[in-house]
Amino acid sequence: MDVHGLRDQLEDLYARYVESLDDGPLDLWPEFFSVRCLYLILPRDNYERGLPLAVMRCESRDMLIDRVTAIRETMLYEQRYLRHHVTNIRVRAAAADALEVSANFSVIEVLPDDLPRVAMVGRYLDKLVASPHGGWWFAEKLCIYDSLLVANSIIYPV
Amino acid sequence: MNESTREAIHLDDNRVLHADGRVSCVHCSAELGHRDTDYLAQALRRERAPEASGPNIRVKAEVFVDQPMVLRQALCPNAMWCCKPKSCRRAMRFFARPASRRRENELGSIAPSAHGYNDSLATGVNMNSPLPSSRRVWPNAGYSRVPYWLYTDQEIFEREMTRIFRGPSWSFVGFAAELPESGSFKTTSIGNRSVIICRNRDGELRGFVNRCAHRGVKFCRERLGQTSRFTCPYHQWTYDLNGALKGVPFQGGVKGQGGMASDFDPKQHGLQQLRIAEHHGVVFASFDEHTEDFLDYLGEANRYYFERVFDGRDIRILGYTRQLIPGNWKLMFENIKDPYHASLLHVFLVTFGLFRADQESQVKMDPTGRHGLLISRRGSQTASEHTKDIANLRTDFKLRDPRLLDPVKEFKDSATVVMQTLWPNLIIQQQSNTLAMRQIQPRSPQEFELSWTFFGYADDDEAMTLRRLRQANLMSASGLVSGDDSEIIKLAQDGLTAYPDDEALLAMGGHDTQDEDHMVTEAAIRAFYKHYRAVMEI
CATH class of the missing domain: 3.90.380.10 (Naphthalene 1,2-dioxygenase Alpha Subunit; Chain A, domain 1)
Incomplete structure (x- = not known):
């Protein structure tokens, strides 16, 4: 496998993924996942203790779309700008049509009347599958956050 | 300084806590009781006729509940109950203002000390004492109005910690399922104080504060865990699963030098205990x-x-x-x-x-x-x-x-x-x-x-x-x-x-x-x- 080519693909994938969250449109976000998938945002202590509870849990692309609809249509929250930063992307296992990738993330949040703050810090543990259209889909994305004390709310996905 | 004065702590403007646990009046040294008891609550709950408090008394205890600046009178048997609430209120307003905005002789014949308040009270350094500012009066519409100072005032907050969270209440602290066996422990908070809940060697649940009796260190940093004892990392003071002090390194000194004061009794320096109640697997604690x-x-x-x-x-x-x-x-x-x-x-x-x-x-x-x-x-x-x-x-x-x-x-x-x-x-x-x-x-x-x-x-x-x-x-x-x-x-x-x-x-x-x-x-x-x-x- 062309390691450098794969690295370029992943850099590009994570950059576009983050762009969908930070700059939108948010409808693009579910498109990064396979139809059957698992997306979890969970605190690190639950993960390490083997406790299953996640603060956001989606088990299909449709559930991701429902979450986007709720963010758009039903939830009340203070408007905010986010910047996700993904670093240390590392391929932990690779086959022709499946990858296991880990990466660090941090989320800077700006509320209208406050200074920017680090809203969340953690690590992705991702499983990717080859998309029939070329490229990769997330079949599983665990967003495991170290910042156990959440700064008020998590409105947007990580 | 001798042992007792070194350890004495001013609890508030009215009360001093001594090393042996006695609480006395700041003004006259009268004994007010012991630290393990909530004297303030007792004093304010005490129903005594005004005249029983002193020859000059003309107002009832309810007055002090509405205008509770006369706390010293409620606490100390030697203090007179205030006979002129209006004077009290004037003095209270006087001290609520910055010094630059007070006129000389404004208080006239009112002697502030006799009313149990002074500058330190007005700056709000304590929690059990009366509320200092005249604006701290609940609006006159029963419970259908809530004043906004209730959500911002530091002094109200301290009073809540004392009276509500460390008062006669049961706070949820966890599940028995989180503490399955002897030595299982959990740290959590009641109000703003960190506490430890653990299961002792007999399988009973115990609770105590997460604060070393030596120098105040919050010694336990894990949220859930398993241990046979708790050791403070600072000087290795060690407590058992009941919170009793079991080990003080160099208590007897080194090569005949130093060591703990001869009157030091480890039994008096365990971790402050909480009461525990468990019902159908849910655990509550009370100070x-x-x-x-x-x-x-x-x-x-x-x-x-x-x-x-x-x-x-x-x-x-x-x-x-x-x-x-x-x-x-x-x-x-x-x-x-x-x-x-x-x-x-x-x-x-x-x-x-x-x-x-x-x-x-x-x-x-x-x-x-x-x-x-x-x-x-x-x-x-x-x-x-x-x-x-x-x-x-x-x-x-x-x-x-x-x-x-x-x-x-x-x-x-x-x-x-x-x-x-x-x-x-x-x-x-x-x-x-x-x-x-x-x-x-x-x-x-x-x-x-x-x-x-x-x-x-x-x-x-x-x-x-x-x-x-x-x-x-x-x-x-x-x-x-x-x-x-x-x-x-x-x-x-x-x-x-x-x-x-x-x-x-x-x-x-x-x-x-x-x-x-x-x-x-x-x-x-x-x-x-x-x-x-x-x-x-x-």
Whole structure:
């Protein structure tokens, strides 16, 4: 496998993924996942203790779309700008049509009347599958956050 | 300095705590009692006729509750009760102002010391003492007005920590299932104080403060763990699973030099103990030895709903989440005791008929007002004549993946939502099949931690566990429903902070505090403040 080519693909994938969250449109976000998938945002202590509870849990692309609809249509929250930063992307296992990738993330949040703050810090543990259209889909994305004390709310996905 | 003066601590402007635990009057050295007892509460509860307090007494104790600046008089047997409340109030206002804004001789013949207050009182350095400023007067409309200084004032906060969280109350601290065997421990907080709950060698639950008796170190940093003893990392002072001090390195000195003072008695320096109550696997703790038995504290109606969820089955912990919410802790209770908002703010709940103003529902309080229940029954996703005021009602929103919301009946009655609020720190959440404890841990007037423990039952099958985990999407920091609440609490705090002298209006459903069979009421919030004011004596 062309390691450098794969690295370029992943850099590009994570950059576009983050762009969908930070700059939108948010409808693009579910498109990064396979139809059957698992997306979890969970605190690190639950993960390490083997406790299953996640603060956001989606088990299909449709559930991701429902979450986007709720963010758009039903939830009340203070408007905010986010910047996700993904670093240390590392391929932990690779086959022709499946990858296991880990990466660090941090989320800077700006509320209208406050200074920017680090809203969340953690690590992705991702499983990717080859998309029939070329490229990769997330079949599983665990967003495991170290910042156990959440700064008020998590409105947007990580 | 000798041992006793070195260790003496001024508890407030009126009381000195000595090394041996005696508490005496600052002004005359009269013995006021012992540190393990809440003298202040006793003194203020004491019903004595005015004349019994001294020859010059002309006012009753109630006056001091409304104008509680004469605390010294309530505490010390040598102090006179104040005979001129007007003079007291003048002096109080005098000291509430900065020194530059006081005129000489303004107080005339009033001797401040005789009234039990002075500059340090006016700057608000203590917590048990009277409130210093004349603006700290509750509005005259019973419980249907709440002054905004209640959400911002540091002194009110300190008083809440003392009187509510360390007073005669039972605070939720965890589940027996989190402490399965001897040596299991958990750290948590009651009010703003860190505490440890652990299971001792005899299998009994014990609680004590997470503060080394030596130099105050918060020695235990793990949230859940297993140990045979607790050792402070600073000087290796070691405590057993009952919190008793078992080891002090170099107590006898080194090579005949140094060592602990000869009168040092390790038995007197254990970790401050908490009382523990456990009911059907749920664990509560209290700082106050006089707190009534837990079941009496819970009361009949609340016991029924408590045992509806905690029926004796083993609990399975599903996980934890924690939020730091930038608002006053009382706003969280107000939110859960407020069915009026649920129909309007929570579009998700309303859209899917999980909680709506036109559904069969009840608001219940215990006789004191301190605990409350919001009970409701699920409806359908249709508009009715009663929903026309709900501007946000969406009847066209369908879930693409309905597994998110696939509730099944699991409790014996027809209620599908029961939100139980237990004074002073717990919300027991049963919304459809998502069950959680929400533990309120105040950090400052403007900030509290909300600590969630999601659970199910040990005998749940896999489908039920998955159902609970999916429905948890509605709750906590990114909850489709409760995310609205933490956001609105921040906006409330942002709004009210600049208006300490204004007040909130709580007149939905009238001015009373009785139970209701509908949701268009703020009675449970009024009942909460009825009890709050009695405990706080404000």
